[in-house]
Amino acid sequence: MRVLLVCLAGLLVCLKTADSHSLPQKDYETDSSKHDITIPLNDTSGNNSSSVPDNSNGIFDSNTTTFIARSVTRVGKKESMGIYAHKNGKVKKILEGSMAVSPWSSKSRAYLGNKDGIYVYDTETxxxxxxxxxxxxxxxxxxxxxxxxLYILTEDHVVYKVTEEGTKKIKVNEAEHAERIALDWDDNLYYIGANNQPYVVASDGAKKIEGLPANSTPTLISRPPITIEHGAWFISGQQAYIIYPNATSELYVFNDQEKLEYEKRNRAVQAIFLQVRDQTEE
Known part of the structure; x- marks a missing residue:
């Protein structure tokens, strides 16, 4: 059975602009005093761990597991409401108090971070x-x-590499004061620093990514959700960029097919969004 694993990595947004440089715009409102839902952006299928994802067959069929992290903002502070899994039209909470899911997995397993360590969720069982x-x-x-x-980011903003089935961790000294982390398809490590700037960890230390607009504010950093073989996906505002392991970057231009994929994905995600909201507010 083909398993298509969809992992959250930021807000999914829909196309409302003819500007091919811009990311799709959100078409729903988020009230900061109410529940805020982080929607999936990344997906992959099959068991070939070296392949870049192919979205041509659709992403929300009966074999798809979609992870949604829900939070609520109280007095300006975001509090986790847990992670939910959506499959075969049904939603269930799988982990309380967590907001971290490993984006992109080629197998039927997803890794989740929580306040007491790491969990693994099997999407088949x-x-x-x-x-x-x-x-x-x-x-x-x-x-x-x-x-x-695995790579994990802890509450005190330290990055570790986790090996030997979750029993050993090694501190990544080059990644200082990290706020977010991501890997590309070549397993290069990127992170957002305390100054809101993206860095790549190289053999001779961390290097600041060059070529981005001044004072860019990161919305998302992750593996690319489209067929890009090298580099990581960086979003600032409504602009998408590819950041590379040599510490350079370039603006990404969406083609017509990718715009259609985003529109299709947005419609499917909105249906899940409403289902999770309705179920958790019952």
Whole structure:
């Protein structure tokens, strides 16, 4: 059975502009005093861990598992309401108090970060289990493309590489004061620093990504959700960029087919958005 795993990595937005440089715009309102839902952007299918995803067959069929992290903002502070899994038209909460899911997985497993360590969720059996023996408060998590090793970001903004099935962690000293982390398809590590600037971790230390607009504010950093073989996906405002392991960047221009895919994806996501909201407010 083909398993298509969709992992959250930021707000999914829909196309309302003819500007091919711009990201799609949101077509729903978010009231900061009410529930705020982070919607999936990344997806992959099949079992070939070296392949770039192909969205041509649609992303929300009966074999798709979609993860949605829900939060509520109270007095200007975002509080987690947990992670939900949507499959076969049904929604269920799988982990309380968590906001971190590993984006992109080629297998039927997703890794989730929580305040007491790492969990793994099997999308076929729909079972959640503790992964390894770490007890860190994990606020960000990413899985390597070629191996089962993970990178985690802890509450105190330290990055670790996690190996040996979650039993060993190694501090990534080059990634200082990280706010978010991401891997590209070649397993290069990127992070957003305390100054809101993106960096790539190279063999000779962390390097600031060049070529981005001054004072750019990151909305999202992740593996590319489209067929780009090298580099990571960086969004600032409504503009998408590809950032590369040599610390350069370039503006990404959407083609017509990609715009159609975003429109189709947005319609499917909105239906899930409403289902989660209605179910959790009952």
């Amino acid at each position: 729909e079972k959640l289990e503790k992964y390894g023996n770490l007890s860190d408060n994990v606020i960000g998590i990413a899985k390597e493309n070629r191996t089962d090793d």
